[in-house]
Amino acid sequence: MKKVAIFGVGLIGGSIALCLKGQPDVTVVGYSNRESSAKKYVQRGVVDYATTSVEEAALDADFIFLCVPVGLMDDYISQLCRLPLKQGCIVTDVGSTKASVMASAKAFAGTSAVFIGGHPMAGSERSGVEAASGRLLENAFYVLTADADTPAQAIADLEQLLSYTRAHIVKVDARQHDTIVGAISHLPHIIAVALVNQVRQYNESNGLYELLAAGGFRDLTRIASGDPPLWRDILLDNKEVLLKLITDWQISIDQFRVMLENNDGEAIMRAFQEAGAFRGKMPERRKGILHAVYDCYVDVPDHPGIVGSIASELGKANINISNIQIIESREQIPGVLKLSFRTQEQLDEAIELLGKNGYHVEL
Numbered sequence: 246m247k248k249v250a251i252f253g254v255g256l257i258g259g260s261i262a263l264c265l266k267g268q269p270d271v272t273v274v275g276y277s278n279r280e281s282s283a284k285k286y287v288q289r290g291v292v293d294y295a296t297t298s299v300e301e302a303a304l305d306a307d308f309i310f311l312c313v314p315v316g317l318m319d320d321y322i323s324q325l326c327r328l329p330l331k332q333g334c335i336v337t338d339v340g341s342t343k344a345s346v347m348a349s350a351k352a353f354a355g356t357s358a359v360f361i362g363g364h365p366m367a368g369s370e371r372s373g374v375e376a377a378s379g380r381l382l383e384n385a386f387y388v389l390t391a392d393a394d395t396p397a398q399a400i401a402d403l404e405q406l407l408s409y410t411r412a413h414i415v416k417v418d419a420r421q422h423d424t425i426v427g428a429i430s431h432l433p434h435i436i437a438v439a440l441v442n443q444v445r446q447y448n449e450s451n452g453l454y455e456l457l458a459a460g461g462f463r464d465l466t467r468i469a470s471g472d473p474p475l476w477r478d479i480l481l482d483n484k485e486v487l488l489k490l491i492t493d494w495q496i497s498i499d500q501f502r503v504m505l506e507n508n509d510g511e512a513i514m515r516a517f518q519e520a521g522a523f524r525g526k527m528p529e530r531r532k533g534i535l536h537a538v539y540d541c542y543v544d545v546p547d548h549p550g551i552v553g554s555i556a557s558e559l560g561k562a563n564i565n566i567s568n569i570q571i572i573e574s575r576e577q578i579p580g581v582l583k584l585s586f587r588t589q590e591q592l593d594e595a596i597e598l599l600g601k602n603g604y605h606v607e608l
């Protein structure tokens with residue numbers, strides 16, 4: 246039996262726990278610094294048992310996952326490396342930045358434990374154990390960062406355990422990870438927040454901004470709803486990378502300003518063509534860091550039972566809806582139903598079926 250201790254059973258820790266709990270050879274213990282959270286982990290059935298004692302959680306653990314916000318990693322690493330951990334215990338983390346945690350983890354040198362950095366490249370703007378799902382990491386990339394002297398057997402053992410998440414392991418150098426993830430995740434979060442706040446300020450003097458921003462703008466800026474303390478920690482920890490990326494971003498935006506000032510339609514088209522061609526090459530069907538959302542919008546006449554009837558038409562065709570949202574119908578605007586699916590295939594099938602049945606569907 247392998248004992249796996251999860252420190253911080255929130256969105257990511259809870260999702261990993263759900264993949265491991267119930268496996269024939271695994272016991273999962275959750276650690277929280279708060280009694281009420283520890284109780285909740287057990288009540289929700291995410292862990293086998295929970296404790297508020299670092300020592301009890303770590304005692305005899307074969308694997309320890311640090312799933313707390315980035316700003317707390319160093320503190321937990323210092324606490325753990327002072328404990329008599331089991332010989333060969335593998336300590337890992339799930340933090341969104343890797344260089345600082347790898348630096349802190351040097352403290353494990355000469356102890357009975359081995360540290361391997363980790364970052365599952367999937368998640369959402371939600372947080373807490375309530376948002377955890379055993380399918381969150383399925384098909385996502387899962388980065389591991391290890392030092393040159395990390396025993397190959399320890400990496401293999403961690404990979405073996407992580408196979409329960411059905412994520413795809415990739416090994417990346419910690420600094421390179423922070424540079425790349427800075428560009429594809431951290432900078433986009435900054436831009437999304439800045440964009441929403443720009444519109445929020447315009448909206449203070451004209452509420453039409455909020456009303457008209459309901460569609461694409463809302464989807465484009467979904468990640469602006471991330472947990473504020475979590476993102477404070479990530480951005481401050483990756484500050485050096487982000488300062489450089491923000492400078493590059495300012496150059497890109499400035500190029501657009503110049504194109505507009507010069508009425509340079511050719512350059513605008515070229516920018517769209519280059520972006521479209523690069524984006525078109527990106528893999529669509531594997532979860533990326535900003536995970537794909539397979540949504541469509543269906544215009545619905547305002548009559549009772551319409552939602553049930555659409556759901557049952559799809560159900561009969563074995564197309565599973567993962568979420569239905571009725572978007573408030575406003576005066577003179579037909580009702581709109583937002584349907585979400587888990588895969589591109591299911592979305593495509595739903596669009597085809599609903600189209601055949603006379604519904605107007607948009608992406």
Ligand SMILES: NC(=O)C1=CN([C@@H]2O[C@H](COP(=O)(O)OP(=O)(O)OC[C@H]3O[C@@H](n4cnc5c(N)ncnc54)[C@H](O)[C@@H]3O)[C@@H](O)[C@H]2O)C=CC1
Nearest residue numbers: 253254255256257278312313314315340341368369372373
């Ligand atoms: N949100 C996301 O989509 C992703 C987040 N990550 C990383 O995963 C880690 C956890 O993030 P989430 O699961 O999203 O956050 P979360 O807020 O859902 O979970 C964090 C957990 O840590 C616990 N916690 C907070 N302070 C604590 C303390 N002082 N001692 C012990 N436990 C404490 C919370 O109670 C909660 O259970 C972070 O390092 C984040 O950068 C990695 C990939 C994706």
Ligand SMILES: O=C(O)C(=O)Cc1ccc(O)cc1
Nearest residue numbers: 341367368369370534535536
């Ligand atoms: O919601 C999304 O699409 C995300 O981008 C979630 C996310 C947040 C932090 C990470 O380190 C990785 C993924």
